[in-house]
Amino acid sequence: AQSVTQPDIHITVSEGASLELRCNYSYGATPYLFWYVQSPGQGLQLLLKYFSGDTLVQGIKGFEAEFKRSQSSFNLRKPSVHWSDAAEYFCAVGAWSGGGADGLTFGKGTHLIIQP
């Protein structure tokens, strides 16, 4: 079965600074990878996805992520954070097995705090 690890529970970044959120996955084949963001009391919003092809993917709100198969990682980056980026960020993996769908497996999330 697949799994996702987000090693950082909390990250604090100054407004305007760069950001990198880490995500490691475990899956036997090439996974589908996603990053979602959740603001307090809200559902999850899809930031970006990787299915195949170019390993650097661009998403909404200025986010990007890079798939590194050798490191089983899919880290999320943003060159300059804004106060509105403060939220919970979830990495997820989608997979297939035995011809059926397994749904999404999520990491525990990283809580991003923005310092003024």
Add this chain to the structure above:
Amino acid sequence: KAGVTQTPRYLIKTRGQQVTLSCSPISGHRSVSWYQQTPGQGLQFLFEYFSETQRNKGNFPGRFSGRQFSNSRSEMNVSTLELGDSALYLCASSPGVGGSEQYFGPGTRLTVT
């Protein structure tokens, strides 16, 4: 295009009761998945429906069930509620099945007292 809608948004129930939550997917999406989110366990997959058939189920007791209608709308039911069922229940719709991208609704906050 309207997003995923979930009703009700908030619900308070008493232990032992049952509850039904509703989800309307994005127009044209045929797959609906349900997730439970709690502070302790995080986001956990409940089940997925595609074309009125349950395609996959997570590791939850039989008290948790669901169904999907011909218009792709879905309901999930929890019987004999326990205090531990208090959670945010999220519905997600997808144009495909399983591993493809999913779009989430705002969730239903269930509190069991």
